[in-house]
Amino acid sequence: MVIKTKEGASLLIGFIAALCVAAVMIFAHLAWWIILSVSVGIFTVVSLVSLWIMYKYVAYKLKPIYSIVFSRDVHTTEILDELKDKHVEDVSKELTAWADDNDKEIARLKETEKFRKQYLGNVAHELKTPIFNIQGYISTLLDGGLEDELINRKYLERAEKSIDRLINIINDLDTISRLESDMNRMNIQTFDIVALTKEIADQSEMEAAKKEITITVKGADDLPSPFRVAADKHYIGQVLVNLIINSIRYGKKGGSTVIRFRDMMDKILIEVEDNGLGIGKEDIPRVFERFYRTDKGRSREQGGTGLGLAIVKHIIEGHGERISVRSELGTGSTFAFTLKKPQNRDTANK
Numbered sequence: 001m002v003i004k005t006k007e008g009a010s011l012l013i014g015f016i017a018a019l020c021v022a023a024v025m026i027f028a029h030l031a032w033w034i035i036l037s038v039s040v041g042i043f044t045v046v047s048l049v050s051l052w053i054m055y056k057y058v059a060y061k062l063k064p065i066y067s068i069v070f071s072r073d074v075h076t077t078e079i080l081d082e083l084k085d086k087h088v089e090d091v092s093k094e095l096t097a098w099a100d101d102n103d104k105e106i107a108r109l110k111e112t113e114k115f116r117k118q119y120l121g122n123v124a125h126e127l128k129t130p131i132f133n134i135q136g137y138i139s140t141l142l143d144g145g146l147e148d149e150l151i152n153r154k155y156l157e158r159a160e161k162s163i164d165r166l167i168n169i170i171n172d173l174d175t176i177s178r179l180e181s182d183m184n185r186m187n188i189q190t191f192d193i194v195a196l197t198k199e200i201a202d203q204s205e206m207e208a209a210k211k212e213i214t215i216t217v218k219g220a221d222d223l224p225s226p227f228r229v230a231a232d233k234h235y236i237g238q239v240l241v242n243l244i245i246n247s248i249r250y251g252k253k254g255g256s257t258v259i260r261f262r263d264m265m266d267k268i269l270i271e272v273e274d275n276g277l278g279i280g281k282e283d284i285p286r287v288f289e290r291f292y293r294t295d296k297g298r299s300r301e302q303g304g305t306g307l308g309l310a311i312v313k314h315i316i317e318g319h320g321e322r323i324s325v326r327s328e329l330g331t332g333s334t335f336a337f338t339l340k341k342p343q344n345r346d347t348a349n350k
């Protein structure tokens, strides 16, 4: 027979004590009613006392553990209350579950800490290059370069370029931290996504012309016009700028960028496609990470901060939507994201 409860154990102890006392009394030839009443008395008292001692003992043993779990000094009576309807086995299961949760939390905190260190390291590294460049140009100018007609203007222009780079990095870092702290504060409004895309494509034309790239906004003609979405116009503008600029930055000379819209019931799919460098299979899952670049030299040379796609992903996910990329090295890339149509059908087609 296995005794699992404190009550069972105390009854057994009481029974054994009563049995021993009864045996002694039988041996001493006492009257049967004396033997019976003393045995019942002994059974009751010993059972109650042993039950009380067991509770106290368990509470005493659990006190340090409970104090750790609740992060405060726990009173024995609180533990006794807690134990009233529980088996010690249940308490043990609860504590194991608590320890498992704690292990998971510690692992998550370690991961966050690792990410924070990596992020800080990356930020410092990104800022270091332009700052050292500026320092170098200014030192050279102060050491006599200022009087040298051949280099003074050139070095000032280079220093200005490094300052522009610093400003770009800081603006992008600022955008990311604002998006992270204000994730739910998208200013949702209804606007025509095709018109906004055309506007941004027009603004990017000068940049595209440098590489003889043509930008085409397609698929809008057969859709109801204006083609409305419910989103944050400012942030979606930033998404389109980043994707279009990337299609030019990593596009080939004389190439093309095509932007398409697809009607998907309650959503609209927007695709930005280029026929440029493309992205290798192993890089595809990582391009949305902060500061991840497939070709660091090219990205920096073209003014990239390595934060553009991380910002894009934050914005799209901040709308509760998704962004994905299909790409093949040497063939080109297509970035696709969805946006919601306005809920009210009347405003949708106004």
Ligand code: ADP
Pocket (backbone or CB within 6 Å): 242, 246, 247, 249, 250, 251, 274, 276, 277, 278, 279, 287, 292, 293, 294, 295, 299, 300, 303, 304, 305, 306, 307, 308, 309, 310, 333
């Ligand atoms: P960057 O400022 O370096 O452009 P992004 O976050 O915008 O940073 O992009 C991350 C990396 O993804 C880029 O450095 C580039 O290697 C790759 N990438 C982004 N867009 C494209 C594209 N359209 N074609 C090929 N590679 C791309």
